Amino acid sequence: MARSTFPRDRFDDLPDASGRVGAHRAEKPRLRGWIVFLWAALATLVLIIVGIFGTLVVSGRISLGDDAAPAPSASAEPTTPAVVDTSYSVVVLNGTTNDGLAGETRDRIVAAGWPGTSVETGSSDSTDFATTTIYYLRDTDLPAAEGLAQTIGGAEVAQSDFLQPTDDPDTPGDESDVKRLIVVLGLDRVAGGADETPAP
Template sequence: MPKSTYPRDRFDDVSADADRVGVHRAENPRLRPGLVILWSAVAAAVVIIVGIVGTLAVTGRFGAPEAGPTTAAPTPGVTPIIDTSFNVLILNATGQSGQATRAKDAVVKAGWHSDAVSPGEAGSTYPTTTVYYADAADQAAAAGLAQIVGATSIVLDDQYQTATDAKGKQLTVVLGTDLVDSSSPSPSS
């Protein structure tokens, strides 16, 4: 193979003891693991706090608490109605299993579609069987549901309202220990 020769230029005269080699390569900075972990923890805390505050703001539960729930039995001026357009959440807070299913059967028998009624267990016991509704205009429907399940009070409060059902088309029944302590063995229809 023929050896080609190129004319000399200024790069042929680079001294061997120069600090830089190539195109200005610098050594990598030393990583400090403690600092990396600290910044990661701070970033995670900020993301968590922003997520909590954002969730509270989106669901409307951010800010000072309101005056509290308005507890009232069906008032004489309200005529209870059976409005089956509501979804019904039934929480068993009696301490006895099977009460939510019995209440669901009574609600379905009153005209609700089985898919619109969700029974479940509460995390603790509650003394009074109560129907919760989220909008003041729904008081008559809550009173009608209270008659079906044997509730002794209805409460205007959105604490059980789901974020996906923001329009308030849900009634929540919390079955209390008064339901099993009373002489009536099950919710009436």
């Protein structure tokens, strides 16, 4: 083989063990397919988790700060304190067929401190009134109604203008300033009578 007459250059001094000759490069090792798939799956999972977390933060379901308002604590509704106020006049109506029930209840009220002249009795238009109820007119009358309910051994209270004085200025003998409570005795008092109803 004839010798080359070209002058020597830097490519003639490369060692044979390098695997490269001249400008040729060695072949790159191939990446295995399952490694590529694993990295793609991992990246997809990370993106899904970040997306879900971001959605929860934006929608307010997750708070990143400590400024969240404390949960409201349950509190009992305020109750109106019962007051035994003997300045009220009282009308006791028997809403049952049990004769003498209104008189027995009147005696209990008078014994609690009401003047006898302030407590009247009568019969209701109905004789099958279900539950003993005390009717009061104004919001400010509620404590006195509750106190009277306790005095007669428990009763419901309700706001109503039933048998209350009229406030019509043209009505003769206007009694709009009179404080009055109306007691309608019901069938819940018939079994044992008013005197046998347990006191509070």
